[in-house]
Amino acid sequence: MNLIFLGPPGAGKGTQAKRIETLHGIPQISTGDMLRAEAQAGTALGQQVRAIMDLGGLVSDEILIAMLGERVDRPDCARGFILDGFPRTTVQAEALDAMLASRRSRIDAVLLLLVDEAALTERIAGRYTCARCGTGYHDHYKQPRVPGVCDVCGSHEFTRRADDRRETVVTRLDAYRQDTAPILPFYRAKGLVHDIDGMADIDTVSRAIDHALAQAKAAGTVTES
Ligand code: ADP
Numbered sequence: 001m002n003l004i005f006l007g008p009p010g011a012g013k014g015t016q017a018k019r020i021e022t023l024h025g026i027p028q029i030s031t032g033d034m035l036r037a038e039a040q041a042g043t044a045l046g047q048q049v050r051a052i053m054d055l056g057g058l059v060s061d062e063i064l065i066a067m068l069g070e071r072v073d074r075p076d077c078a079r080g081f082i083l084d085g086f087p088r089t090t091v092q093a094e095a096l097d098a099m100l101a102s103r104r105s106r107i108d109a110v111l112l113l114l115v116d117e118a119a120l121t122e123r124i125a126g127r128y129t130c131a132r133c134g135t136g137y138h139d140h141y142k143q144p145r146v147p148g149v150c151d152v153c154g155s156h157e158f159t160r161r162a163d164d165r166r167e168t169v170v171t172r173l174d175a176y177r178q179d180t181a182p183i184l185p186f187y188r189a190k191g192l193v194h195d196i197d198g199m200a201d202i203d204t205v206s207r208a209i210d211h212a213l214a215q216a217k218a219a220g221t222v223t224e225s
Pocket residue numbers: 007008009010011012013014015016123124126127128136137138139141142198199200201202203205
């Protein structure tokens with residue numbers, strides 16, 4: 001099963017993709033996480049990428065397409081994958097289609113998380129993650145069960161993203177509106193898009209996603225599980 005999570009920054013893509021990863025045993029591929037790892041590694045490419053990300057812009061299609069092509073060919077993707085943050089432009093969507101077609105594969109469903117812009121700023125400003133295992137949290141909406149201790153791995157260290165500032169969010173939302181939202185007609189024409197109300201609480205959104213996937217399976221658009 002090959003899935004795409006689409007939606008503006010802060011919509012809940014990572015949160016929901018991680019859950020599907022655990023539930024269905026297929027990897028979450030977050031291009032944001034991959035780019036942050038590259039920036040952290042401090043390579044020449046990493047330095048270039050960091051400068052763009054810190055300003056809230058999009059990294060070039062060429063880099064992303066090469067990065068993703070290499071990633072989906074790894075053995076852990078044999079039963080499928082969950083894309084979180086890719087594709088972000090029409091060029092990336094078309095390249096993905098061609099990439100999958102040449103492997104006799106395709107996208108089974110696109111889960112579109114719909115969230116009001118006002119709520120996005122709030123979600124991004126309060127977002128933080130476990131420094132060790134990457135589990136996501138929020139100052140108000142998803143706190144660890146024991147304050148200051150990661151639910152999953154017990155770590156006491158957490159990080160906030162350099163680009164999760166209110167000023168940068170405006171640029172990232174512009175990039176979503178201008179470059180990413182125009183992908184939707186491409187997937188709608190294929191009948192793959194499931195609109196999910198992303199304004200509900202995390203568990204309610206999860207249930208809506210499970211329902212959409214069950215529907216896609218019943219309709220036969222999902223080939224394997
Ligand atoms: P994205 O990957 O789309 O940028 P995240 O999954 O990182 O979004 O979510 C952004 C922030 O909002 C995180 O801190 C997360 O814990 C929180 N969050 C995710 N889904 C919801 C929700 N349905 N309601 C409230 N907060 C949420």
